[in-house]
Amino acid sequence: MIRLSKSVIGKEEVSAVTNVLKKGFLGMGEEVQQFEQLLSDRFCRPVICVNTGTAALQLALQGCGIGVGDEVLVQSLTYLASFQAISASGASPIACEVNTENLTIDLGDAQKRLTKQTKAIMPVHYSGNPGDLDAIYSFAKKNNLRVIEDAAHAFGSLYKNKQIGSFGDICCFSFDGIKNITSGEGGAIITNDQSVIDRVKDLRLLSVSKDSDNRYKNQRSWDFDVVEQGWRYHMSNIMAAIGIEQLKKFNSFQEKRKVLSSLYKQFLSGVSGIELLHIDYTEITPHIFVIKVKSGRRDLLKIGLENCGIQTGMHYKPNHLLKYYSSNSLPLTEKLYNEILTLPLHPDLMESDIAFICEKIKNIL
Ligand SMILES: Cc1ncc(COP(=O)(O)O)c(C=O)c1O
Missing domain, CATH: 3.40.640.10 (Type I PLP-dependent aspartate aminotransferase-like (Major domain))
Structure with a gap:
């Protein structure tokens, strides 16, 4: 996994x-x-x-x-x-x-x-x-x-x-x-x-x-x-x-997060059915890597990746949809909630893991 x-x-x-x-x-x-x-x-x-x-x-x-x-x-x-x-x-x-x-x-x-x-x-x-x-x-x-x-x-x-x-x-x-x-x-x-x-x-x-x-x-x-x-x-x-x-090790954690995210960006740019967030990894140290999956295919991709042993997430369920915080509808946020998918990102991943994940994404879509 x-x-x-x-x-x-x-x-x-x-x-x-x-x-x-x-x-x-x-x-x-x-x-x-x-x-x-x-x-x-x-x-x-x-x-x-x-x-x-x-x-x-x-x-x-x-x-x-x-x-x-x-x-x-x-x-x-x-x-x-x-x-x-x-x-x-x-x-x-x-x-x-x-x-x-x-x-x-x-x-x-x-x-x-x-x-x-x-x-x-x-x-x-x-x-x-x-x-x-x-x-x-x-x-x-x-x-x-x-x-x-x-x-x-x-x-x-x-x-x-x-x-x-x-x-x-x-x-x-x-x-x-x-x-x-x-x-x-x-x-x-x-x-x-x-x-x-x-x-x-x-x-x-x-x-x-x-x-x-x-x-x-x-x-x-x-x-x-x-x-x-x-x-x-x-x-x-x-x-x-x-x-x-952890502070002593931060520079290497930071570098790894940036390199892996830049690789995702490189492999997934232009893939039909996917949109990437506009983020400049020379400035940003990413905590999560989120993509938008268009045409109602997010869940299909999520299940497909899980079947290949790749864990994914959804950051986040909008809070206004929770009973305790319910408010008027936010149409854009609700649409995005059905599109967002978070891909694996942590410093122990290897560049070959990112290549493998992106290959699977392309195959499934
Ligand atoms: C956006 C955001 N805000 C606040 C927090 C709260 O941090 P903690 O889990 O340390 O309480 C988190 C943690 O996951 C978060 O992702």
Whole structure:
């Protein structure tokens, strides 16, 4: 079976975790501070690590004071996590259409959904591509909105030669098991807004005031105060130890993801019945490789590939079709949902695997 995605873990991660286990400080401590420092050096901005990308998004919203009664614009075609993070903050996700060429948020559609309650926009960097971020930031400025970038797919991507995460309002990454780097599970919030940093730093530790500084020294606070609802969302030393090792390997992971995606592009360009997303792999570090299959043949191709031992996926079921988030129909998103197919992509794949997969696609179609 050629897997759709997988964690790529070596002896370095095993030994780093073993060292943490031997030291006996498994929770949040020195390793978390070290991982945050490495990320902060990379992006030249403050970074706070948490236990998932979903938690990062939720805390980013709460950190901006967004909650009950507020609305957040977000594309419907995203992982459930983007929607759940918004509703967990108390705000309402407002489902928007996407641009067909790259599946990032359609600002024309978002414009129509603005109300007095709209407080933020959450652009999702689908498959690692931030789309037209300049347009998103000018839309936000014009309408007085915070921007919380869901960059779960985009670790390592560039926008106009700048790293995603190194600029903009608030950027959130995910380090779950199959992301561009992993810490087992995990996430990060990156922003220059010191008030957001100070708030999320406490929020992740049940809102215990200034507990992070004690935790970094493998200690904890005994006498403290709490001024708002917090969450048990901190990262652990075990997770951070994995993340530190993955960061060292990132350049090779990145190169492999780019090479494999460029090969897919080369082999599948011009194949009748298939459309590729418009993505420039010199800038983008892809997390997933998604194609559009035309003429109602997506399911046929999916089954055909599975019969050849090739796992595929569908990123994603649109959230406005879920009972909990149901809203008016989004015709473009619903059409795309019937066309999208995700092909295998992870650094352990070989170039010959991509050639094999593309050959099977051509045969089946
Ligand atoms: C687009 C998107 N947003 C948010 C998340 C949430 O990240 P996590 O799984 O780390 O909670 C994911 C993770 O898969 C994702 O793909």
